[in-house]
Amino acid sequence: MESVGTGLARIDRNDRRADVYLARPEKRNAMSVELMRDLTAAFDRVDADEDVWAVTLLGEGPVLSAGMDLEMMRDRVEPDSDIDRDVFPSLLETIERTRQPVVAGIKRAAPAGAFELTLPCDFRVLGRDAKYGLLEVTLGTFPHGGGTQRLPRLVGLSKAKEIILTGEFVEPEEAKRMGLVHELCADDAVDERAKAFADRLCENAPLGLGNGKQALNAALETPLEQGLEFERALGRELDDTEDYREGFDARLADREPQFSRE
Incomplete structure (x- = not known):
């Protein structure tokens, strides 16, 4: 594995797949400023690697992440800090x-900021016993790291309001039904799945x-005519x-294709 920055994020290369780990298991991968910066650097690195075709986001140890480091959040000097304006949004x-599709493995815990961390990923695998939800309204605030904007685009406005304004954990089966996650499995199988x-x-x-992925990401942000032109341009x-x-040669010859990124 390759450590990044201060070593709180790591990249493990496995052929065409890169596994990006939150690597602070002694703190249940709670997100400090250093961890978030290391994780950003890790994704920048895999994005630039043409030999990486897909990426996972995983947590070292028993959980994906306990969320934001609570002591950091409590003790920050300014409410409008670099955490809110720069580090976490970045x-x-x-x-x-990230150019490649990203698959998040959500095992045992991903509350609050860790929940928001999974929303920009393209796919989410959730453990059946995972504590997964946006709890910020129970802490005197609301999710403002992108949760109010990204979650409605995934599950619809009404369901997003229910998740955010109740501050309750989302039942894994319900998360699957609403399309928030694409697969459920035992928590100890999440990383491998x-x-x-x-x-x-x-x-x-x-x-x-x-x-x-580029065309799909533009779909909800772009008027239809503009989106169709963007799609055609990417296809060309x-x-x-x-x-x-x-x-096409492989399909006509009834064999497996050997792609090369060329």
Whole structure:
């Protein structure tokens, strides 16, 4: 594994998959400023690596993350601190912009800020016993790290209001029904299931994955006509690639394609 920055985030390369870990298990991966900056640097690094086709976001130890470091949040000097204005938003935007699809493995705990951390990911694997919810209204605030904006786009406005304004944990089966997570499994199997799903993505053409993700991310932000033109432009970028030809040649020959990101 490769440590990043102060060593509170790590990257483990496994062929075409990169596993990015929150690496503060002695604090249940609670997110300090240093951890968030290291995690941002880790995602910048895998985004720039053309040999990485899919990414997982995992927690070292028994949980994904206990959320924000509570002592850090209590003791910060200014309410409008760099945590709110810079560090946490930058991390979430970096995950969202990552070229490759990102699969979050949510085992045992991901409350509050850790819940928001999973929202920019493209897929979420959730443990059946995980404590997963936005609790900020029970702490005198509300989720303002992107939760009020990203969650309605995933589950609809009414359901997002229920999750955010009750401050209650989301039942895993309900999270699956509403489309918030795509797979449920035992908590001790979460990391391996997330890795397996990322490996499944790695079987596909990486240029198609990247451009397809860009087009999908634009869908809810762009008027239809503009979105369709953006989609066509991204498609045209791939028409003269080796992977495009390889995909059709392999299908016509009834064999598995050998994509190369060219």
